[in-house]
Amino acid sequence: MTSRRLLWSALGAVALLAIIGAGWLWSLPPAPSLTAQPPIAQAERDATVAALKPPKRQRPLVAIIGINDATETTDYLMPYGILRRADVADVIMLATKPGPVTLYPTLKVEPQATIAEFDAQHPDGADYVIVPAMSRDDDPEALQWIRGQSARGAIVIGVCVGAKVVGDAGLLHDRQATTHWYSVKELRGKHPTMRYVRDRRLVVDNRVATTTGITASMPMSLTLIEAIAGRDKARAVGREIGLPEWDARHDSDAFKFTRPFALTAIGNTAAFWSHEQLGIELKNGVDEVSLALITDAWSRTYRSQAVTFSRSAGAQQSRGGLRIIPDQVVANWPAARLLPASDAKPAEALDNALVGIAARYGTKTADFVAMQLEYPKRP
Structure with a gap:
């Protein structure tokens, strides 16, 4: 379909x-039942943060892409709001076409630029591209733009079922990844070379990051802040949003x-x-x-x-x-x-x-x- x-x-x-x-x-x-998971080893945590370090600019540029007719509400808005609150990066909300973005299951917003306008203003591309869940995993304009940004050196982050969009862009081949529990089987079937990682809310592999379900964008955003500006800054933002401590641990069986x-x-x-x-x-x-x-x-x-x-x-x-x-x-x-x-x-x-x-x-x-x-x- x-x-x-x-x-x-x-x-x-x-x-x-x-x-x-x-x-x-x-x-x-x-x-x-939810089972307590062991803490993430410090070496793994350090490696995740290191893998998310800004690839280009000291003050990085973060682009969040959506399609106009249906992009998931929290996937689209939460990283924007948390990163803007932190003020450690320039963050811009994009749409594939002019006009508002209708979110699902609720809300409608005005994007700050189209992908064409972004490309004209930033020909060298973004440092990070955040990809929410979309009603179409195979939107041709979105896929072409995401592939282009990856080729320019951006770290691509698929939030929740946004991992399926990232996969359709050809970026999950021979990489470790995760996604929303409901879509794991579909993602693995469609991308057999992808290596699914259990019990982690955030997985990073070779400039591509993916998360589990919708609410994982909160610890993901804090981890990104840590990679950009350090642990103390991320903790300060975490306290402001009500999540003073976080890591990537997750109980997939729950x-x-x-x-x-x-x-x-x-x-x-x-x-x-x-x-x-x-x-x-x-x-x-x-x-x-x-x-x-x-x-x-x-x-x-x-x-x-x-x-x-x-x-x-x-x-x-x-x-x-x-x-x-x-x-x-x-x-x-x-x-x-x-x-x-x-x-x-x-x-x-x-x-x-x-x-x-x-x-x-x-x-x-x-x-x-x-x-x-x-x-x-x-x-």
């Missing part, structure tokens, strides 16, 4: 199949398609009469990382869709200078369906969103969302 459905849409289709084949449903494994996961998808999809649209007010200065995490999480419940609203027309500027377009222009939003704007640190905002989802729809739905985000929930 020339396009990829969103993970949550694909799972909805699987849910319908599960209704037909109950035997298959009950053959699925039960919910796994994330898989399970019976509770499928049953929640079926139950929440089937309860169509109780599906609801939840609003979050969009204001100038909003933290784009917290906004992305909150709206992404609430839009993956199969019970709700998060939308932004503003009291005035026109895009609102985020903390990091990104222009976000409200979904609706209204003076008020019904209090019962209002998501509070978060003043918490971004990592805490996600935890708070999962607590809110559990309170509204139950713990199984919160676990279902965390599994989609490949998020090892904190106690």
Whole structure:
């Protein structure tokens, strides 16, 4: 196919199949438990940081590419917001074509340049290219641009299922890599020379980095800050966003398609009469990382869709200078369906969103969302 459905849409289709084949449903494994993993050895950590050192400039240039019709919300916004907060690099949001980027499962933003404009301004290319998940892994303009940037010496970073885009660009041949748990089998099948690495949220091999699911872009961004500006700077930013300590450790066995996961998808999809649209007010200065995490999480419940609203027309500027377009222009939003704007640190905002989802729809739905985000929930 020339396009990829969103993970949550694909799972909805699987849910319908599960209704037909109950035997298959009950053959699925039960919910796994999260097992504490040993710390990453210092030598491995040092090697990862060294492999991500800026390849060209003392103050590196980071380009985050998206396609206009569908790029994953948190993959696109989180690295931008964290790196802009750190102020250790010049960061620019790109789109393959002019016009806004519609993110999935929620939000719409104005990119800061097209890939053609970027190439005209920076003929020597970026230091880093961050590739989010996209609705099409094989978008020809995106693939050609990513290959060109790699040839100019950029380090290419595939976030979550962005690894599939990186693979289709021909950059995973004979390299170690990882991706979102749901796409590991597909990625390995399509790129048989790729060597999958378990139990790591971030894998770097010969100027190509890949991560596990959506929330791994947070420790990835901090590791990139460490490579650019040192451990102390990365820790300071980590404290600001609510993640003072991090490394690449991961329990791959804790994330898989399970019976509770499928049953929640079926139950929440089937309860169509109780599906609801939840609003979050969009204001100038909003933290784009917290906004992305909150709206992404609430839009993956199969019970709700998060939308932004503003009291005035026109895009609102985020903390990091990104222009976000409200979904609706209204003076008020019904209090019962209002998501509070978060003043918490971004990592805490996600935890708070999962607590809110559990309170509204139950713990199984919160676990279902965390599994989609490949998020090892904190106690």
